[in-house]
Amino acid sequence: MNQPLLQPFDLGELRLPNRVCMAPMTRCRADNPDTAPTELMAEYYRQRASAGLLITEGAFVSPRGVGYINVPGIHSPEQTQGWRRVTQVVHEAGGRIFCQLWHVGAMSHPDLLGGRLPLAPSAIDPRDKIFGPNGHTDTVTPQAMTETDIRETIAGFRDAAANAVAAGFDGVELHAANGYLFNQFFARSMNRRSDAFGGSIENRTRFLVDVLEAVGAEISLGRVGVRINPSVHGLSGITVDDETLPLFEHLCSKLSQMGIAYLHVMEPFNDISGLPLPQGVSMCSHFRRFFGGPIISATDHSRASGNAALAAGDADLIAYGRAYIANPDLVERFADEADLNVPIRETFYTPGARGYTDYPRRGEGTTPETVVGDRRVSDRYGETRRKMKSGES
Numbered sequence: 253m254n255q256p257l258l259q260p261f262d263l264g265e266l267r268l269p270n271r272v273c274m275a276p277m278t279r280c281r282a283d284n285p286d287t288a289p290t291e292l293m294a295e296y297y298r299q300r301a302s303a304g305l306l307i308t309e310g311a312f313v314s315p316r317g318v319g320y321i322n323v324p325g326i327h328s329p330e331q332t333q334g335w336r337r338v339t340q341v342v343h344e345a346g347g348r349i350f351c352q353l354w355h356v357g358a359m360s361h362p363d364l365l366g367g368r369l370p371l372a373p374s375a376i377d378p379r380d381k382i383f384g385p386n387g388h389t390d391t392v393t394p395q396a397m398t399e400t401d402i403r404e405t406i407a408g409f410r411d412a413a414a415n416a417v418a419a420g421f422d423g424v425e426l427h428a429a430n431g432y433l434f435n436q437f438f439a440r441s442m443n444r445r446s447d448a449f450g451g452s453i454e455n456r457t458r459f460l461v462d463v464l465e466a467v468g469a470e471i472s473l474g475r476v477g478v479r480i481n482p483s484v485h486g487l488s489g490i491t492v493d494d495e496t497l498p499l500f501e502h503l504c505s506k507l508s509q510m511g512i513a514y515l516h517v518m519e520p521f522n523d524i525s526g527l528p529l530p531q532g533v534s535m536c537s538h539f540r541r542f543f544g545g546p547i548i549s550a551t552d553h554s555r556a557s558g559n560a561a562l563a564a565g566d567a568d569l570i571a572y573g574r575a576y577i578a579n580p581d582l583v584e585r586f587a588d589e590a591d592l593n594v595p596i597r598e599t600f601y602t603p604g605a606r607g608y609t610d611y612p613r614r615g616e617g618t619t620p621e622t623v624v625g626d627r628r629v630s631d632r633y634g635e636t637r638r639k640m641k642s643g644e645s
């Protein structure tokens with residue numbers, strides 16, 4: 253079968269050999285005092301270099317943007333040095349890699365910030381949980397950012413982009429999805445500001461636009477992607493309201509004009525029935541009308557759904573998350589229409605190589621234990637594979 257997923261794609265100046273992207277995924281392996289990328293992390297990305305495009309796990313742009321333990325940053329020389337090794341091995345293996353730039357805003361805790369309060373658009377507790385040094389912990393009421401805080405945070409993104417360039421990345425992606433800082437600025441439920449960064453739709457998108465302009469001084473916007481999830485509801489204090497859809501439509505038109513590399517659209521992972529959002533069509537196909545550049549579609553894709561979304565013209569590229577955790581050779585497996593390894597949830601965020609760099613390529617290697625659903629079985633991956641939706645349809 254001539255699969256659209258396996259066709260090349262020109263992403264600006266970058267020629268991607270296929271349309272399969274590795275979605276950004278936090279794996280919490282930067283377990284060292286500098287939270288710098290390690291040799292193990294370089295190996296993990298190297299194993300997956302046959303993807304059309306790798307997007308790294310979210311990397312914190314500043315110490316105040318931290319929201320989890322053992323997650324790498326991209327604000328210090330040690331971290332930049334660690335990332336340089338990652339890009340080097342990926343490039344040597346023939347791959348291309350973007351760095352996802354992340355600031356969690358209110359989704360942090362003083363335990364992670366040396367006792368300081370998280371920064372956010374407004375002093376509103378998202379009433380959610382974070383994962384810090386004391387395990388799952390309730391969020392607190394953050395400190396509303398002053399205009400100086402906003403300027404400093406924008407400068408932090410700019411400096412992180414400069415570090416990404418120095419580290420040899422092919423581009424960066426701004427994490428504007430899933431309830432974190434950018435998403436908090438977008439949402440009326442988390443942004444009650446009365447200055448130029450709050451109130452109207454234009455004002456609530458200004459922070460992202462200003463960050464892009466600052467980042468654009470370090471790296472061409474043709475190498476900067478933006479990830480959005482317009483459907484976030486009931487998470488991180490974000491609620492969908494009657495201005496959510498118009499805001500994202502406005503934002504996508506603006507991003508289109510700015511000529512960014514791509515728009516990375518997450519399909520809903522929460523129930524959106526009854527909400528004022530596009531119903532019965534993909535988010536990608538809806539936002540296609542507002543954004544003229546390349547679109548990456550993410551969330552729950554199988555091989556079949558990825559090929560279908562590309563064939564329908566809803567998206568240009570497809571991002572795979574959990575399938576990439578368990579299948580370093582995902583592209584080759586798609587090409588062969590092969591079964592996929594099952595990702596093991598228990599080791600998504602645990603330190604070490606187990607459940608990280610030990611997933612076998614097809615026909616290679618074993619691991620002693622895996623989990624299928626809630627059934628623990630002691631055997632080999634090869635014997636516990638199941639067909640993902642792609643193989644079944």
Ligand SMILES: Cc1cc2nc3c(=O)[nH]c(=O)nc-3n(C[C@H](O)[C@H](O)[C@H](O)COP(=O)(O)O)c2cc1C
Nearest residue numbers: 275276277278309310550551552553572573574600
């Ligand atoms: C372990 C794990 C960590 C994740 N970390 C991030 C992250 O750092 N940044 C981000 O934008 N999305 C993150 N996501 C979401 C994924 O990028 C992806 O959108 C999600 O897994 C749905 O795609 P899938 O159904 O192909 O797994 C994470 C998902 C998983 C499973």
